[in-house]
Amino acid sequence: MTTEPHSHKGPDIAHVTLHNGLEIVVIPDHRTPVVTHMVWYRNGSADDPVGKSGIAHFLEHLMFKGTDKHPQGEFSDVVTALGGQENAFTSYDYTAYFQRVSREHLKTMMEFEADRMTGLVLSDDVVNPERDVVIEERRMRTDTDPSAQLGESLASTLFTHHPYGKPIIGFMHEIEGLNREDALAYYRRFYTPENAILVVAGDVTETEVVRLAEDTYGRIPARGQKPERQRPREPDARAARRVVLADPKVEQPSVQLAWVVPSYKTAEKGEAEALEVLVQILSAHGTGRLHRKLVMDQKIAVAAGAWYQSTAVDRSRLMLYALPHPDGTLEALEEAIENVLTDIVQHGVEDHELRRAKTRLIADTVYAQDSQSSLARMYGSALATGSSLKDVTDWPDAIDAVTAEDVKQVTKKWLNRRHVVSGYLLKDEAA
Amino acid sequence: MTTEPHSHKGPDIAHVTLHNGLEIVVIPDHRTPVVTHMVWYRNGSADDPVGKSGIAHFLEHLMFKGTDKHPQGEFSDVVTALGGQENAFTSYDYTAYFQRVSREHLKTMMEFEADRMTGLVLSDDVVNPERDVVIEERRMRTDTDPSAQLGESLASTLFTHHPYGKPIIGFMHEIEGLNREDALAYYRRFYTPENAILVVAGDVTETEVVRLAEDTYGRIPARGQKPERQRPREPDARAARRVVLADPKVEQPSVQLAWVVPSYKTAEKGEAEALEVLVQILSAHGTGRLHRKLVMDQKIAVAAGAWYQSTAVDRSRLMLYALPHPDGTLEALEEAIENVLTDIVQHGVEDHELRRAKTRLIADTVYAQDSQSSLARMYGSALATGSSLKDVTDWPDAIDAVTAEDVKQVTKKWLNRRHVVSGYLLKDEAA
Numbered sequence: 020m021t022t023e024p025h026s027h028k029g030p031d032i033a034h035v036t037l038h039n040g041l042e043i044v045v046i047p048d049h050r051t052p053v054v055t056h057m058v059w060y061r062n063g064s065a066d067d068p069v070g071k072s073g074i075a076h077f078l079e080h081l082m083f084k085g086t087d088k089h090p091q092g093e094f095s096d097v098v099t100a101l102g103g104q105e106n107a108f109t110s111y112d113y114t115a116y117f118q119r120v121s122r123e124h125l126k127t128m129m130e131f132e133a134d135r136m137t138g139l140v141l142s143d144d145v146v147n148p149e150r151d152v153v154i155e156e157r158r159m160r161t162d163t164d165p166s167a168q169l170g171e172s173l174a175s176t177l178f179t180h181h182p183y184g185k186p187i188i189g190f191m192h193e194i195e196g197l198n199r200e201d202a203l204a205y206y207r208r209f210y211t212p213e214n215a216i217l218v219v220a221g222d223v224t225e226t227e228v229v230r231l232a233e234d235t236y237g238r239i240p241a242r243g244q245k246p247e248r249q250r251p252r253e254p255d256a257r258a259a260r261r262v263v264l265a266d267p268k269v270e271q272p273s274v275q276l277a278w279v280v281p282s283y284k285t286a287e288k289g290e291a292e293a294l295e296v297l298v299q300i301l302s303a304h305g306t307g308r309l310h311r312k313l314v315m316d317q318k319i320a321v322a323a324g325a326w327y328q329s330t331a332v333d334r335s336r337l338m339l340y341a342l343p344h345p346d347g348t349l350e351a352l353e354e355a356i357e358n359v360l361t362d363i364v365q366h367g368v369e370d371h372e373l374r375r376a377k378t379r380l381i382a383d384t385v386y387a388q389d390s391q392s393s394l395a396r397m398y399g400s401a402l403a404t405g406s407s408l409k410d411v412t413d414w415p416d417a418i419d420a421v422t423a424e425d426v427k428q429v430t431k432k433w434l435n436r437r438h439v440v441s442g443y444l445l446k447d448e449a450a
Numbered sequence: 451m452t453t454e455p456h457s458h459k460g461p462d463i464a465h466v467t468l469h470n471g472l473e474i475v476v477i478p479d480h481r482t483p484v485v486t487h488m489v490w491y492r493n494g495s496a497d498d499p500v501g502k503s504g505i506a507h508f509l510e511h512l513m514f515k516g517t518d519k520h521p522q523g524e525f526s527d528v529v530t531a532l533g534g535q536e537n538a539f540t541s542y543d544y545t546a547y548f549q550r551v552s553r554e555h556l557k558t559m560m561e562f563e564a565d566r567m568t569g570l571v572l573s574d575d576v577v578n579p580e581r582d583v584v585i586e587e588r589r590m591r592t593d594t595d596p597s598a599q600l601g602e603s604l605a606s607t608l609f610t611h612h613p614y615g616k617p618i619i620g621f622m623h624e625i626e627g628l629n630r631e632d633a634l635a636y637y638r639r640f641y642t643p644e645n646a647i648l649v650v651a652g653d654v655t656e657t658e659v660v661r662l663a664e665d666t667y668g669r670i671p672a673r674g675q676k677p678e679r680q681r682p683r684e685p686d687a688r689a690a691r692r693v694v695l696a697d698p699k700v701e702q703p704s705v706q707l708a709w710v711v712p713s714y715k716t717a718e719k720g721e722a723e724a725l726e727v728l729v730q731i732l733s734a735h736g737t738g739r740l741h742r743k744l745v746m747d748q749k750i751a752v753a754a755g756a757w758y759q760s761t762a763v764d765r766s767r768l769m770l771y772a773l774p775h776p777d778g779t780l781e782a783l784e785e786a787i788e789n790v791l792t793d794i795v796q797h798g799v800e801d802h803e804l805r806r807a808k809t810r811l812i813a814d815t816v817y818a819q820d821s822q823s824s825l826a827r828m829y830g831s832a833l834a835t836g837s838s839l840k841d842v843t844d845w846p847d848a849i850d851a852v853t854a855e856d857v858k859q860v861t862k863k864w865l866n867r868r869h870v871v872s873g874y875l876l877k878d879e880a881a
Contacts, residue, residue, distance in 0.1 A: 069500055070682040172689040179606035179615060190611065190685045251501040254621045258603040258695040264688060265868065437696065 033225035034408050039241040040213030044398050045228045046220035048391050054221030055391045056118045056128040059399040062209040063112040064187040066248050073189015074205045076109040084145045086138035094131045112332045113403035122222045129235035146199040157188050165266035172262045173442040177277050181253035211242035216402050220395040256438035265447035274349040275340040275442040280433045282331035284405045292417045293425035299376035301325040319347040332404045349443045357436050367427045381415045464656035465839050470672040471644030475829050476659045477651035479822050485652030486822045487549045487559040490830040493640040494543040496613040497679050504620015505636045507540040515576045517569035525562045543763045544834035553653045560666035577630040588619050596697035603693045604873040608708050612684035642673035647833050651826040687869035696878035705780040706771040706873040711864045713762035715836045723848045724856035730807035732756040750778040763835045780874045788867050798858045812846045
């Protein structure tokens with residue numbers, strides 16, 4: 020076991036690695052006698068083997084199917100009986116399992132979670148019906164929703180080579196082909212102590228958490244080496260692309276503009292922070308440039324915003340969107356959004372906008388820390404995507420250091436209209 | 451050795467499989483005392499491992515680097531000294547090596563080609579400079595050519611999951627990473643007798659070719675099993691997409707429309723033939739509908755045509771293109787091309803067009819057989835993509851059976867404007 024000394028602002032966080040490679044993060048929060056227990060695995064849908072898209076997400080479902088020690092349903096029943104909550108989620112870069120219980124039940128959660136890290140038992144009798152559940156999930160969420168279909172097509176146009184272009188849930192025809200052997204092979208590859216991060220936030224001490232973890236997770240032998248992510252790199256974009264989906268079910272048309280941009284992990288120093296500030300300047304509620312220019316001044320949109328997936332292992336995505344006024348076209352709206360960016364590239368941003376954006380970003384993060392699970396999630400997702408605890412704690416200072424020139428430069432460098440991928444969602448009037 | 455009896459029209463072709471799995475096709479052509487000797491491997495760029503794009507093509511280069519028995523350059527020198535010709539090419543689905551020599555030198559070609567099927571010697575001293583050659587090839591052909599760049603972007607938008615969306619030559623950043631170990635691993639996986647097809651056309655008999663092949667290729671031990679192609683299936687398109695590239699170097703703008711369509715290998719009965727006839731009706735020189743409507747009637751294009759990659763292992767692509775009149779826009783031209791298709795979907799094609807298209811297609815193929823190398827190539831590419839000799843010989847009858855209704859139906863089914871990928875090449879006036 021090694022302990023890494025750690026300077027920070029905010030809670031007094033401990034970061035420990037067990038002898039078997041399991042990383043542990045302890046975030047004290049003594050306001051109420053509860054704990055949030057999360058295990059993060061450093062594998063997500065972007066690590067799905069070629070032709071097996073959806074396997075990370077499918078395995079997340081299957082992790083609730085029981086072990087030799089605990090039959091299917093027992094873990095969830097215990098969480099419920101203890102008055103706790105549980106959840107799990109799969110993203111591009113990680114899969115995580117979560118329980119929130121009274122502090123005295125932490126060890127029970129650890130026992131169950133450690134048990135299913137290596138003890139999962141899968142038979143065709145549980146795998147096959149669960150695959151039907153996922154198929155139905157995809158049918159409901161994506162295949163009957165024009166907006167989700169456009170989203171998939173847009174993502175695959177944005178990322179033509181890197182697996183961020185594949186849907187997290189998987190392609191239907193590949194989900195249909197997933198079986199017990201695929202699930203077990205994937206499980207054995209990625210569900211190891213070396214690949215996991217235990218995050219415990221709550222009314223606990225480092226000493227206590229580490230002792231409990233050693234008694235539970237510590238009994239799992241090291242696998243010997245960390246599984247490697249094998250991902251091709253997306254080539255630089257050479258053309259502008261537009262994806263158009265028209266469907267009779269669409270009630271509100273929309274336009275999106277997307278680009279491949281650096282994540283915190285891949286960015287040059289300060290670039291991700293500048294993109295974060297830019298997005299805030301563009302989309303802050305009520306005062307963002309997109310809202311002011313498109314909704315209030317030009318009256319060509321009824322809403323507009325921006326979104327940046329900054330926490331990611333590889334180059335990630337930034338998206339702007341707007342919903343047109345009933346009289347307007349998406350082409351005009353796309354042009355207007357581009358002009359908002361051109362204005363920033365040509366004239367920069369105002370000092371007051373910059374100040375407000377930075378204050379807001381930092382405040383939002385401080386407020387988020389008020390929620391124990393947000394706090395755990397913030398640290399877990401950062402570590403699972405290759406950032407360090409120091410990156411997280413230094414982040415407010417890094418945001419504070421962003422200059423108006425930085426914002427101008429990242430806009431110019433990354434949000435080039437020659438490389439945009441735009442998405443048009445239209446009501447199909449003909450059908 | 452097994453011999454498959456084979457009924458056909460055209461030349462009296464033999465199809466034999468050696469004990470080690472090597473397939474042999476012998477196409478007699480006694481007009482001149484020459485032979486065309488080709489070896490086809492059932493692996494192309496679409497079989498490149500993820501992250502190693504370009505390896506099939508790179509290995510094609512490296513196959514000229516010599517063996518223990520024959521140092522680098524000797525094979526090519528011998529072909530030249532014998533007054534012969536040689537070539538090699540890599541496509542999505544296959545890699546092939548070709549020599550044309552006097553009939554008495556066939557055995558020499560077989561000895562060399564069989565020798566390099568398993569005897570290739572690669573050192574860093576030859577691999578690394580050759581990689582620079584390929585890098586330069588890519589730089590010259592693609593990275594400085596806006597039309598080629600648009601083509602790559604269009605292909606990756608059309609095929610977002612299947613490797614037909616990756617460039618045959620590879621992505622620059624992946625070519626740069628290819629090394630000796632990658633090349634040897636790939637070579638050992640795919641260069642085996644079970645994965646190869648020997649095609650000999652020329653002034654030879656089956657008996658003679660088989661005897662020579664047994665003395666040369668027959669000495670290579672079987673590997674034990676045929677390498678498998680592992681390719682994800684492209685999901686059905688859900689949206690229309692447009693790819694736009696503007697560059698100051700562009701002198702002639704153009705618009706392309708592309709769709710994923712069945713190949714002969716994947717098509718339902720008659721569909722590929724109907725697409726072939728459609729393309730002929732659209733693009734026959736001087737009389738095709740695209741030329742007549744866009745160039746002659748509407749005068750909005752200076753040229754127009756169509757292209758269908760029908761010989762492929764998986765679903766493939768069909769493209770229409772037009773070059774705008776200097777006064778016209780690409781948007782208008784795209785709309786006009788779509789209207790040519792809509793007209794066919796609504797009103798079908800004329801009997802005389804259908805007849806002329808079928809006659810022309812069949813005649814073109816008959817004329818192509820006049821060239822020994824075209825003949826060898828026709829059979830080799832068919833077998834290498836999973837068609838049979840019978841498919842090739844029955845092809846004229848299958849084309850003849852296409853009806854006007856078939857043409858209308860495939861146009862409606864496959865060339866849907868809701869799923870088109872269009873490519874716009876524009877002169878960048880701003881830069």
